Amino acid sequence: MQTAYPPCEGMLIGYARVSTDEQNLGLQLDALKRAGCQEIYRDTGISGTVARRPGLDEAFNRLSAGDTLVVWRLDRLGRSLGNLIQTVQDLEKRSVHFRSLTETIDTGSSGGRLVFHLMGAMAEFEHALISERTRAGMKIARMQGRALGRPPSLSAKQRTEIRESLARGVPIPSLAKRYSVSTATIARVRKDDDAPASGSTRRKSAYGR
Numbered sequence: 001m002q003t004a005y006p007p008c009e010g011m012l013i014g015y016a017r018v019s020t021d022e023q024n025l026g027l028q029l030d031a032l033k034r035a036g037c038q039e040i041y042r043d044t045g046i047s048g049t050v051a052r053r054p055g056l057d058e059a060f061n062r063l064s065a066g067d068t069l070v071v072w073r074l075d076r077l078g079r080s081l082g083n084l085i086q087t088v089q090d091l092e093k094r095s096v097h098f099r100s101l102t103e104t105i106d107t108g109s110s111g112g113r114l115v116f117h118l119m120g121a122m123a124e125f126e127h128a129l130i131s132e133r134t135r136a137g138m139k140i141a142r143m144q145g146r147a148l149g150r151p152p153s154l155s156a157k158q159r160t161e162i163r164e165s166l167a168r169g170v171p172i173p174s175l176a177k178r179y180s181v182s183t184a185t186i187a188r189v190r191k192d193d194d195a196p197a198s199g200s201t202r203r204k205s206a207y208g209r
Helices: 026-034 054-062 081-093 110-143 156-167 172-179 183-194 199-207
Strands: 012-018 039-044 068-071 097-100
Touching: 012 026, 012 054, 026 039, 026 068, 039 054, 081 097, 081 110, 097 110, 156 172, 156 183, 172 183
Parallel strands: 012 039, 012 068, 068 097
Antiparallel strands: none
16 A cells, blocks of 8 residues: 655655665665656665765755655665754755655655654754763773773883883884884884973972982
């Protein structure tokens, strides 16, 4: 039984995509034709994670106010939930509707618009939760004295060995190769070694007379 969608004042423009050349567009194309799409644009061998998709760009350029962009399934359009929602919002700004056949969503109806607003709210809520958990985890790590960020490329023992080797005149490139780090990392070890004494040492020399 075919789903009844609200009447479209403009054209129905279809978009189909498969991620690999081995996959077949037939199922999507057949569904889009049966849905009444007058024109269908396609991308073959392009992952949904790719930002620029020539077929989708062509479809967007073809769409005008009152038209409806039709896809077989939601994941054919969006690289992620956030990207999908942003794309549909961009279409709405141009007075273009969006329709997904499998999920029976059509933003040309009040119900379809409500679904997308709810999806957008859920995406924002999920993002806020992730950010909150990240901040909480960093706070706990700091309270427990754990170092944040990327671990150091050299241990304290290795840095001592490097300083001793530098003092003996071993070239920086040789040390970088030995410890599998960049020459800049070795140079920083020497720079740190040449740095002025800490504030506590300076205070001792200034007042310990």
